[in-house]
Amino acid sequence: xxxxxxxxxxxxxxxxxxxxxxxxxxxxxxxxxxxxxxxxxxxxxxxxxxxxxxxxxxxxxxxxxxxxxxxxxxxxxxxxxxxxxxxxxxxxxxxxxxxxxxxxxxxxxxxxxxxxxxxxxxxxxxxxxxxxxxxxxxxxxxxxxxxxxxxxxxxxxxxxxxxxxxxxxxxx
Numbered sequence: 520x521x522x523x524x525x526x527x528x529x530x531x532x533x534x535x536x537x538x539x540x541x542x543x544x545x546x547x548x549x550x551x552x553x554x555x556x557x558x559x560x561x562x563x564x565x566x567x568x569x570x571x572x573x574x575x576x577x578x579x580x581x582x583x584x585x586x587x588x589x590x591x592x593x594x595x596x597x598x599x600x601x602x603x604x605x606x607x608x609x610x611x612x613x614x615x616x617x618x619x620x621x622x623x624x625x626x627x628x629x630x631x632x633x634x635x636x637x638x639x640x641x642x643x644x645x646x647x648x649x650x651x652x653x654x655x656x657x658x659x660x661x662x663x664x665x666x667x668x669x670x671x672x673x674x675x676x677x678x679x680x681x682x683x684x685x686x687x688x689x690x691x
Contacts (some may be wrong), residue, residue, distance in 0.1 A: 555626065555689070562602065563628035563688060570598045570646050570658045577665045583608060589660040591644050595630060598646065604687055610644040617687035625650050625684040631657060631671065633680040641682060645671070 555563070579588025583597050592610040599606050606613050614632045625631060625647045633643040645659030654670045661667060671677045 559689065563626060566598060566602055566628040566688070567646070567648050567658070569601055570594075571648070571668065573598075573666045574658065574668060575666060576660070578660050578662050581608075582660075589666060591660045594660040594666060595644050595646055599687060606687060611641045613644055613687075614641040614683060614685065617685040618689070620684045620686045622655070622681055622684045623650075623652065625655070626686070628688050630685045630687060631655070632682045632685070633677065634682040635680060643680070647684070 573585055573589070573594070576585050577588040578590065579593075580590050581593060582588040582590050583593035585597075589597065592606075592608055592613055595610075595613060596606050596608045606616055610632065613630060617630070620626075620629060622631060627647050627649060629647045631645045631647060632641045633645075634641055643659070645657035648656040648658055648668060650656070653672070655672045656668060656670050658666065658668045669677070671681060
């Protein structure tokens with residue numbers, strides 16, 4: 520009887536440890552890729568949440584504030600400035616800031632850049648909201664609809680123009 524109780528307790532303990540380990544591994548692989556710690560993950564979430572507050576704001580060429588409107592790089596400049604991340608107000612220049620990351624590994628808060636062709640310069644920037652490998656949700660200021668969220672991989676307009684992604688958050 521004592522041996523049976525001991526083995527049941529041992530089995531229960533082993534089960535709890537196994538399930539806890541699985542949960543820890545899931546958290547490490549899904550919530551913090553690229554070695555992001557919990558402080559950086561929270562910063563990324565805050566940046567995305569802040570950017571999403573401006574959905575519906577109108578487009579304005581060279582605009583950098585919500586009262587008059589935003590262009591694409593003015594929007595990312597404005598959002599990042601709130602968190603002490605200083606970017607150029609030009610998408611072409613923003614495309615050289617931070618560090619390059621593969622687009623398919625872009626995380627919330629990373630920037631995605633666009634070119635019309637391989638021989639043309641960057642003309643647009645967006646901020647990653649979510650990337651699960653099947654969809655790449657961003658928030659950005661577009662000339663036709665102002666600040667919106669959309670899935671780049673589902674867009675016949677944006678998908679072929681995706682050029683690069685940059686991490687301007689890590690290491691802060």
